[in-house]
Amino acid sequence: xxxxxxxxxxxxxxxxxxxxxxxxxxxxxxxxxxxxxxxxxxxxxxxxxxxxxxxxxxxxxxxxxxxxxxxxxxxxxxxxxxxxxxxxxxxxxxxxxxxxxxxxxxxxxxxxxxxxxxxxxxxxxxxxxxxxxxxxxxxxxxxxxxxxxxxxxxxxxxxxxxxxxxxxxxxxxxxxxxxxxxxxxxxxxxxxxxxxxxxxxxxxxxxxxxxxxxxxxxxxxxxxxxxxxxxxxxxxxxxxxxxxxxxxxxxxxxxxxxxxxxxxxxxxxxxx
Amino acid sequence: xxxxxxxxxxxxxxxxxxxxxxxxxxxxxxxxxxxxxxxxxxxxxxxxxxxxxxxxxxxxxxxxxxxxxxxxxxxxxxxxxxxxxxxxxxxxxxxxxxxxxxxxxxxxxxxxxxxxxxxxxxxxxxxxxxxxxxxxxxxxxxxxxxxxxxxxxxxxxxxxxxxxxxxxxxxxxxxxxxxxxxxxxxx
Numbered sequence: 001x002x003x004x005x006x007x008x009x010x011x012x013x014x015x016x017x018x019x020x021x022x023x024x025x026x027x028x029x030x031x032x033x034x035x036x037x038x039x040x041x042x043x044x045x046x047x048x049x050x051x052x053x054x055x056x057x058x059x060x061x062x063x064x065x066x067x068x069x070x071x072x073x074x075x076x077x078x079x080x081x082x083x084x085x086x087x088x089x090x091x092x093x094x095x096x097x098x099x100x101x102x103x104x105x106x107x108x109x110x111x112x113x114x115x116x117x118x119x120x121x122x123x124x125x126x127x128x129x130x131x132x133x134x135x136x137x138x139x140x141x142x143x144x145x146x147x148x149x150x151x152x153x154x155x156x157x158x159x160x161x162x163x164x165x166x167x168x169x170x171x172x173x174x175x176x177x178x179x180x181x182x183x184x185x186x187x188x189x190x191x192x193x194x195x196x197x198x199x200x201x202x203x204x205x206x207x208x209x210x211x212x213x214x215x216x217x218x219x220x221x222x223x224x225x226x227x228x229x230x231x232x233x234x235x236x237x238x239x240x241x242x243x244x245x246x247x248x249x250x251x252x253x254x255x256x257x258x259x260x261x262x263x264x265x266x267x268x269x270x271x272x
Numbered sequence: 273x274x275x276x277x278x279x280x281x282x283x284x285x286x287x288x289x290x291x292x293x294x295x296x297x298x299x300x301x302x303x304x305x306x307x308x309x310x311x312x313x314x315x316x317x318x319x320x321x322x323x324x325x326x327x328x329x330x331x332x333x334x335x336x337x338x339x340x341x342x343x344x345x346x347x348x349x350x351x352x353x354x355x356x357x358x359x360x361x362x363x364x365x366x367x368x369x370x371x372x373x374x375x376x377x378x379x380x381x382x383x384x385x386x387x388x389x390x391x392x393x394x395x396x397x398x399x400x401x402x403x404x405x406x407x408x409x410x411x412x413x414x415x416x417x418x419x420x421x422x423x424x425x426x427x428x429x430x431x432x433x434x435x436x437x438x439x440x441x442x443x444x445x446x447x448x449x450x451x452x453x454x455x456x457x458x459x
Contacts, residue, residue, distance in 0.1 A: 077357050083393035086426045088435030099354070103368055105393075105423060110354040195437075218434065233439060234393055235379075 054259055058129050065125040065251050071244055073114050079240040081230040082108045084217030094217050097229035106217040108229050120212040120226040121248045124184060127210075128156075128252035132183030135159060136245070137200050139192040143238045147188055150242040154249040157182065159200075163192075168203040187213035188241055189232040190224065197223075214241060363392060369420045375449050378414045386410055390443070392423050398445040406448055418443035 084106030099109035134156040144160040151158035185204045205223045213224040221227035231237040376390030389395045421442040426435040
């Protein structure tokens with residue numbers, strides 16, 4: 001059932017429209033997140049000058065999508081994003097992101113979280129602007145429905161069920177040749193149900209897929225490309241993250257449509 | 273003459289800084305230190321606190337009055353640092369959680385178990401009190417009083433590297449929230 005769900009996700013809307021040239025470059029290695037953005041431009045065999053100009057235009061300004069307006073520190077504070085686990089659950093590598101510990105409860109530094117979240121949302125917006133496939137992963141059963149409905153509303157994909165071992169690393173054998181892997185994996189919780197790191201974190205790093213992840217004080221942030229230190233246990237915080245990611249992706253896609261219309265490209269240009 | 277100059281200066285910075293006619297949240301001064309600026313009016317906004325400290329008399333009083341706007345928006349005092357927000361938050365002001373009385377709201381009922389959220393990281397699960405006059409009132413959305421034991425149930429077991437957490441808080445249910453008890457409560 002899980003395999004069928006993911007297959008449907010990967011062979012969804014984007015698969016029939018991809019030309020053969022793009023299919024062949026879906027397995028290209030993207031070493032860093034920055035390379036992933038810029039590498040998307042020159043490897044297009046069928047892109048026109050207009051499309052390239054559009055993509056370069058988005059990279060000219062630091063905050064092209066004006067994402068600094070959609071949240072502020074007070075919103076994060078009211079959503080209880082600063083609350084971490086107890087001191088005994090702390091992961092050693094999360095110590096730089098902590099403001100301190102109050103009566104054994106770790107407090108996450110929201111000044112840092114604001115910066116990290118801004119970077120993460122900006123990157124997500126650029127991936128969505130370029131027509132990338134975004135996969136939301138979370139193994140928290142309490143928020144599974146929330147994540148799935150959020151992914152549906154912004155036209156992206158979600159995987160909140162049991163993760164089969166070879167989903168990313170063995171995709172070409174399990175799902176057939178030429179399957180397009182996600183261009184970004186967003187973790188709304190990086191742990192699975194037994195408090196170990198989710199397999200997808202390691203697998204995405206193996207497949208050179210950039211990741212954005214909300215890391216709580218008991219998570220390991222080292223393999224995640226854009227970690228966002230924050231609470232991942234409270235419904236208020238999860239709803240805030242879902243709302244922010246949805247707004248970001250919708251904003252980026254709307255901007256893309258708007259710019260394409262302005263330049264008279266129409267719908268023939270395709271996603272990339 | 274000087275007063276007129278001050279007034280126009282103040283009106284310009286206020287309209288640039290707070291934008292009461294839009295629904296967008298205001299960019300804070302911390303954010304403008306990075307490259308992400310939502311509007312081009314950031315420099316004026318940043319100058320405001322320095323100028324306020326030196327303005328005497330009428331100018332200071334004018335600034336004070338503009339903070340108390342009828343639409344509830346506050347001026348520069350709204351941009352508190354995280355340390356200030358944390359220090360003034362109810363969770364920190366409460367102190368140690370043991371034996372503190374708080375109010376919570378039931379957000380889920382499963383049989384006899386009531387899942388109550390009281391504003392901390394985790395919820396607590398309490399058993400519905402046995403037959404009484406109020407037993408039927410413990411439904412989803414009801415406000416209840418709790419005595420907290422712990423904000424998060426964790427323990428270090430033998431041979432483990434980190435604590436094992438239950439992802440729940442622990443509290444004793446005291447009863448429904450009545451009007452006369454509201455004044456005694458912290459949250």
